[in-house]
Amino acid sequence: MLKIGVLASGRGSNFQAIIDEIETEILPASIEILIVDNPEAYAIERAKKHGIAYLYINPKNFPTKEAFYEKIRDELLLREVELVILAGFMRIVKKPLLDAFPNRIMNIHPALLPSFPGLHGQKQAVDYGVRISGCTVHFVDESVDSGPVIIQAAVPVHPDDTEETLSERILKLEHRIFPEAIRLYAEGRLKVEGRKVKILNYKLPDTYFTNPEIRQ
Ligand code: GRF
Numbered sequence: 001m002l003k004i005g006v007l008a009s010g011r012g013s014n015f016q017a018i019i020d021e022i023e024t025e026i027l028p029a030s031i032e033i034l035i036v037d038n039p040e041a042y043a044i045e046r047a048k049k050h051g052i053a054y055l056y057i058n059p060k061n062f063p064t065k066e067a068f069y070e071k072i073r074d075e076l077l078l079r080e081v082e083l084v085i086l087a088g089f090m091r092i093v094k095k096p097l098l099d100a101f102p103n104r105i106m107n108i109h110p111a112l113l114p115s116f117p118g119l120h121g122q123k124q125a126v127d128y129g130v131r132i133s134g135c136t137v138h139f140v141d142e143s144v145d146s147g148p149v150i151i152q153a154a155v156p157v158h159p160d161d162t163e164e165t166l167s168e169r170i171l172k173l174e175h176r177i178f179p180e181a182i183r184l185y186a187e188g189r190l191k192v193e194g195r196k197v198k199i200l201n202y203k204l205p206d207t208y209f210t211n212p213e214i215r216q
Pocket residue numbers: 008010011012013014015087088089108109110171174
C-alpha cells in the first residue's frame with residue numbers, strides 16, 4: 001500500500017476524488033496525513049469526515065519559506081510518506097521538500113502544460129482563445145508547473161465559455177486523471193527519464209477530437 005501525504009489550500013475536490021478511489025479500492029494507497037496552509041480549507045472537513053489525520057501549518061510561524069518546508073518535510077517523513085500530492089496547494093514548493101522527495105511530488109494543473117502555467121490556467125485559456133484546453137498531472141520540480149508530465153486530458157473550449165464553465169469541465173477530468181496517475185505510481189509503472197515519464201504497460205488512445213468538428 002502506497003503511503004501518501006496530501007497538501008491542500010482550499011476546497012479539496014481533488015483530495016476527495018483520491019479519497020473516493022481509495023475507499024472503493026481502485027487506488028492501492030493510504031493517506032497518512034493532510035497538511036493545509038489555511039485553517040479555513042474545506043479539505044479539512046473532508047479529512048474529518050473520512051477519519052484522515054490532518055495538520056494545519058501556518059507559514060507565518062516560520063522565519064523563512066525554507067523553514068516552513070522543512071517542517072512539512074519532517075511531518076511527512078515522520079509518517080513514512082512515499083509520495084506527496086499537491087491537491088490545490090497554492091504555493092511554490094521549495095528545496096527542503098523537493099530534495100527529500102525527488103520525483104515523488106505530484107501536482108495537478110488546470111491547463112495543458114506547458115501552456116498557461118501559474119494561476120488561473122482556465123482564465124488564461126479562455127482569454128487566449130484556444131479551442132482545446134484540459135489538465136495535466138506532473139511531477140514537481142523547482143519551477144512553476146514545469147516538471148515531467150504524467151497524464152494529460154483534453155476538453156473543448158466552447159465559444160461562450162467563462163472561466164467558471166471551463167473550470168467545471170476541466171475539473172471533472174482532474175478528478176479522473178489525478179487518482180489514475182497516483183495508481184500508476186503505486187503500481188510502479190512510472191519511470192522518469194530526464195524530462196520524460198515512461199509509463200509501463202498502458203493503452204494508447206486510438207481516438208482524437210477537433211474543435212470545431214471537421215468533416216469525417
Ligand atoms: C484545481 O483546479 C487544480 O487543478 C488546481 O487547483 C484547483 C484545486 O481544486 N491546482 P480543489 O481544491 O482540488 O477542489
